[in-house]
Amino acid sequence: MALSARAVGFTTLAVVLSAVCVVAGTWQGVRTRDIVEAERASASAPIPVLEAADIDGFPATSVGRPVTAVGAYGDEQVLVAQRELDGRPGEWVVAPMVIDGTTVAVLRGWIDSPDSPALALPTAPVAIAGAMQPFEDFYAEQPRLPDGRLVAVSRGELEAAWGTPVLSLVLVVSEQTPPSVPGPVPVPLTVQTANVPFPLQNAAYTLQWFVFAGFVWVMWWLWLVRPRADSLDGDTKEMT
Amino acid sequence: MKGLSGALLRFRVMAWVTGVLLVIMSVIFLPLKYGFGLTESGILATLYAIGWQAHGWLYILYVAAGLDVCFRLRYSVIRTVGILLAGTIPFASFFADHYVTRSVHARLAADATGAAPTT
Numbered sequence: 001m002a003l004s005a006r007a008v009g010f011t012t013l014a015v016v017l018s019a020v021c022v023v024a025g026t027w028q029g030v031r032t033r034d035i036v037e038a039e040r041a042s043a044s045a046p047i048p049v050l051e052a053a054d055i056d057g058f059p060a061t062s063v064g065r066p067v068t069a070v071g072a073y074g075d076e077q078v079l080v081a082q083r084e085l086d087g088r089p090g091e092w093v094v095a096p097m098v099i100d101g102t103t104v105a106v107l108r109g110w111i112d113s114p115d116s117p118a119l120a121l122p123t124a125p126v127a128i129a130g131a132m133q134p135f136e137d138f139y140a141e142q143p144r145l146p147d148g149r150l151v152a153v154s155r156g157e158l159e160a161a162w163g164t165p166v167l168s169l170v171l172v173v174s175e176q177t178p179p180s181v182p183g184p185v186p187v188p189l190t191v192q193t194a195n196v197p198f199p200l201q202n203a204a205y206t207l208q209w210f211v212f213a214g215f216v217w218v219m220w221w222l223w224l225v226r227p228r229a230d231s232l233d234g235d236t237k238e239m240t
Numbered sequence: 241m242k243g244l245s246g247a248l249l250r251f252r253v254m255a256w257v258t259g260v261l262l263v264i265m266s267v268i269f270l271p272l273k274y275g276f277g278l279t280e281s282g283i284l285a286t287l288y289a290i291g292w293q294a295h296g297w298l299y300i301l302y303v304a305a306g307l308d309v310c311f312r313l314r315y316s317v318i319r320t321v322g323i324l325l326a327g328t329i330p331f332a333s334f335f336a337d338h339y340v341t342r343s344v345h346a347r348l349a350a351d352a353t354g355a356a357p358t359t
Contacts, residue, residue, distance in 0.1 A: 010317070201293060208296050215303055219320070222311050 007224060014220035018213040025209030028202050034060060035199040041065045042131075049104055052132050053169040062169060063191055065132050069104065069171060071097045072125040077108075078161050081149040085110040085185060093119060093184045094153060094170075096162050097128075104167045105158050107133070108176075109184030114149075118182040127177045132169040133191055247309040248344045252337050254302040255326075259333035261298060265291045266330040302327040306336075313343050 041061035049069040052062040074096035083092045093108045106128065111118045136152035143154040150157050159166055174186050269288050273279040279288040303324050310320040326336035 013317070201289060201296075204293055204296050208300060211300055212303070215307065219307055219317075222307070223317055223320075226311070226314070 010220055010224050014216050018216040021209045021213035021216065025206050025213065028206040028209060032199050032202040032206055035202060037061050038064065046129060049132070049167070049171055050099060050102060053167050055102065055165050055168060058132070058168050062132050063134055064189060067130060067132055067171060069097065069099055069106070069128045069130070070125060071099045071104075071128075073097050073106065073108075073121045074103075074162070075121060076162055077119065077121070078158060079114055079149045080153055081145055081151055083110060083187075085187060088112060091149070092153070092187065094150075094158065095121065096158075096164075096166070097171075102167055103162060103164045105135075105153070105155070105170045106130075107153065107170050107172045107187065108180075109173060109186045111184050116182075118180065118184050120180065120182075122176075122178070122180050124178075128171065128173050129175040129177075130171050130173045130186075131189055133172050133189055135168075135170055136190075244309075244312050244344055244348065247305070247312050248341065251302075251305040251309040251340060254298065254305045255333040255337035255340075258295065258298045258302045258327050259331070259337075261291065261295050262327075262333070263330050265295060299327050302333070309340055309344070313340070313347060315343075 038061055042064040044066065046066040046068045049067040052058065052065050052067050077093055077095045080092040080094060083090055090110050090112045091114060093111055095106050095108055097104045097106045135155040137154055137156070138152070143152055143157045144150055153170055155166060155168075172187065172189060173184075176183065265288075269279065269284075269291060272284060273288060279285050306324045306327070307320070310323055315323070323336045323340060326332035
């Protein structure tokens with residue numbers, strides 16, 4: 001069979017459509033793998049905070065990852081305004097903690113007012129169990145109120161307040177030993193994993209996109225070997 | 241045109257099963273999720289996940305049945321792709337069903353009177 005314009009058109013279309021399917025399927029496959037790895041990391045045993053991230057960046061699996069840290073809080077605490085806990089208005093307290101020369105932003109928890117006694121810092125070093133969370137760097141317009149409180153846990157604002165680069169993820173405290181009494185109430189994680197053992201839907205989509213790519217080539221073959229359809233299509237149109 | 245009636249029946253079943261499920265998911269469950277946030281947990285979350293899972297696999301069968309009937313009807317590529325994509329748009333598969341059914345009946349009637357070429 002000669003290489004007709006029709007065959008070239010069919011083949012081009014099939015290549016494009018199946019490429020789209022393969023790209024989409026690969027993307028879903030990567031999503032599946034990422035979710036599995038994130039779930040595994042979030043359920044894994046805590047690691048030292050400096051192993052989860054550094055100043056320059058962090059692996060995707062570190063978001064939500066349980067970590068531990070031992071150190072003393074620096075006294076330049078920063079308040080993040082307008083943070084509710086279970087419907088009660090209040091604020092968040094973020095304190096710096098220098099661990100092996102690296103400053104870590106530690107979200108100690110929630111307090112009900114800016115002059116709460118819970119703001120008092122422990123005088124001795126403490127051990128922290130918690131999890132890593134990303135900074136809230138999406139309120140770039142006005143990250144700081146006139147009174148000095150932040151509206152978001154902004155990395156740039158904290159670095160400006162403390163005069164030093166900070167670790168690229170926030171350590172959110174879930175437990176402090178010995179505890180501060182009274183102390184800030186630990187807050188739930190904002191960014192959580194999907195909390196599913198296996199992302200069945202993404203895995204299914206992966207498979208389905210590759211099946212669609214197969215369908216494209218089935219159709220390519222069927223329609224190519226078939227005699228021209230145009231005249232017969234015309235018949236169908238007249239009849240209906 | 242032996243087999244055309246069977247191919248039509250398979251396509252019609254898939255068009256309705258896939259179509260009804262898609263309408264339920266898009267008209268009821270999408271507003272529940274994005275309007276009211278009610279599919280975060282519990283029975284609605286389970287139904288939401290199962291519903292989309294099922295639609296994904298049923299749509300594969302819809303495409304297979306659609307390819308079969310469109311090939312037998314000698315539809316052009318454009319028309320065939322239109323019929324196949326109708327399974328992803330709410331309510332569209334019902335129109336696809338109507339359109340394909342009419343084509344098949346016309347083809348069968350023409351065959352009975354010998355008015356159309358049988359290839």
